[in-house]
Amino acid sequence: MNLGSKKEAFLQTSLQLIHEKGFKATTMRDIAERMNFDVSNSYNYIRSKQDILELFLFRTSEEFHHAIDNILDSNYASDEKLKQVISAHIQVAAKKPLEVALMVNEWRNLKEPKYSSYVELRVLYEKKMAKLLREGVKSGKFKEMNIKIATALILSSIRWLYDSYTDENSALNPVELEREIVGLVFNGVLLKH
């Protein structure tokens, strides 16, 4: 067993505990206890509790940005791009539900200056989504709408997705999930006659 894998185990244990109890409520002692060693050992792997939060948050944010950047750069039409973004969210949420939960629930616990740079990343992501929607309206794929409201609504619509994958028992089928969400975002709930 090398140092890297034990560090990884420490981080995963931290992530799991933070998900269960919340970042502030999770103590270094809690994590150490679940690792079966003393608190002081935790500092072999990290310099501070904040490190844990920063590591996962920025790493996972990068993943989302990478995905949306590739989609925006593609030659797909806007409706297909939006579908791809939704699909990417489902994939990340399915693969890394705890990391995504952390992004939704704990980013406010970052301290300056990391807090500000993380907020910038969030704002930037919103701008990328807004750009996608604006292009879709311009190209006639999407209807005229208030872009600010639509952006907030759509991002909010897909933000809860991790929830389905943190409980083992309630995991929704990713294929059905994508079909249903795309159906609702694209066409809404009304039955067309």
Add this chain to the structure above:
Amino acid sequence: MNLGSKKEAFLQTSLQLIHEKGFKATTMRDIAERMNFDVSNSYNYIRSKQDILELFLFRTSEEFHHAIDNILDSNYASDEKLKQVISAHIQVAAKKPLEVALMVNEWRNLKEPKYSSYVELRVLYEKKMAKLLREGVKSGKFKEMNIKIATALILSSIRWLYDSYTDENSALNPVELEREIVGLVFNGVLLKH
């Protein structure tokens, strides 16, 4: 000045501070400082820090339940009912943005047994929304859809609304907000040809 109004001032100050810093990060000293008195005085108005959270959370939850109950009991068609629920959310968010923000961001900080009873209220609210949607599908107003997914998506869609009213400068017009959100939830983003 009677005791009631000072208590109310204390609670409002608490609410504002909790919104700014988060519940866990807000100390009794922070609140007292903003009230211009010593920490110990805070306990003239509440028995514990938890009291503050419980008070606002259950009071505001009750407000949402009251609204949706009246709507479900009405004789409107399902699509009109959904519109009314969205409208109610916008109204509460506009009137009590800090309380709604608390509901979204801080309910996990409740302690047992209040935590469990609050979770029950949340689950119950989801069930009421699911019922509304199921009725709409049955009556032919809404299309066939996975009710679980649609419920989560719609509730998530309207959960961010407080955000527009906590910043003074970015407040969206409630009428436009309602029209846009109903438009998106009912018909989606696609332009119909």
Add this chain to the structure above:
DNA sequence: GTCTATATTCAGATAGAC
């Protein structure tokens, strides 16, 4: 209702031996 003082508990983090 306000203060000073304090009890109590707990958390993050470090020092230094093995």
Add this chain to the structure above:
DNA sequence: GTCTATCTGAATATAGAC
């Protein structure tokens, strides 16, 4: 890399005088 011991600071809450 693990432990024991400890520092340091901070937070909730209470006691008791004015």
